């Protein structure tokens with residue numbers, strides 16, 4: 146297949162592009178290297194990809210660029226990962242999130258329709274469920290109370306794609322990812338910050354009392370979910386949770402990091418930000434049934450692989 150991957154320089158996008166190329170797909174990536182975290186990380190990801198595929202440095206909001214890209218290539222499908230992804234920053238600049246995550250999705254989907262490209266896999270988020278209060282979220286659960294502008298932008302993009310499927314016959318598979326972690330993770334995410342601080346003997350800021358919990362998804366499982374969606378998603382619009390169905394309590398996660406890193410984390414407590422949810426947990430029955438998705442990586446082994454990667458990249462940086 147010939148595929149466009151948006152957000153290819155990012156954490157999940159760079160892994161996905163590699164996987165697709167490795168299995169023989171022809172992949173073109175697009176990414177504007179926006180600076181919400183260290184751009185050198187994205188440039189490093191891109192350098193590695195460029196050896197194997199074409200990557201366009203550009204913005205999905207740039208309509209003439211999209212036009213040229215779709216004119217030049219006859220894509221069989223698109224995996225849309227480009228987005229502003231941080232929950233907390235979305236509170237400070239909600240308009241940016243609506244612009245990139247909603248308008249950007251609209252522009253991309255419009256370009257697809259104009260060029261008769263039908264198959265789209267869209268990276269949405271568990272945050273659309275709001276605060277799960279500990280119960281496993283199903284795809285049919287209510288999504289009217291997103292806790293952050295980021296969550297609202299993802300839900301808005303989902304609805305926009307429903308409408309474009311209805312009007313234009315776009316085939317859309319929406320993947321609601323539950324906190325993805327692993328090598329090349331965004332440095333502003335908790336597992337990254339806590340691991341690096343513990344390695345350096347620096348204090349960790351823990352939001353809340355440590356009882357909040359997350360369903361963590363190893364990046365290889367997240368990538369497998371996207372590949373299965375490309376290959377097996379039913380016609381029309383479909384929505385799947387991609388997670389592990391395994392709640393990890395924050396305090397426990399910090400202890401496991403300490404165990405793997407080999408030193409005691411120094412924890413400082415701070416109030417929980419209003420935009421953060423207390424619990425996430427995925428019901429993954431639908432993805433298992435329709436796509437054959439099954440998470441393969443245990444949390445501890447995933448954490449070990451992440452910490453090993455972080456040590457190597459921290460040594461390189463020193």
Ligand SMILES: NC(=O)c1ccc[n+]([C@@H]2O[C@H](COP(=O)([O-])OP(=O)(O)OC[C@H]3O[C@@H](n4cnc5c(N)ncnc54)[C@H](O)[C@@H]3O)[C@@H](O)[C@H]2O)c1
Nearest residue numbers: 152155156157176177178179204205227228268322324325
């Ligand atoms: N990592 C997670 O835990 C997680 C969880 C749920 C959903 N998601 C979603 O998965 C996708 C990928 O997340 P990630 O963790 O890899 O984030 P990331 O920030 O590493 O990757 C997103 C990429 O999109 C690019 N981008 C942003 N705006 C763009 C624009 N206007 N034009 C072109 N490129 C643009 C960025 O430069 C970045 O490289 C995002 O849509 C995110 O919302 C991620």
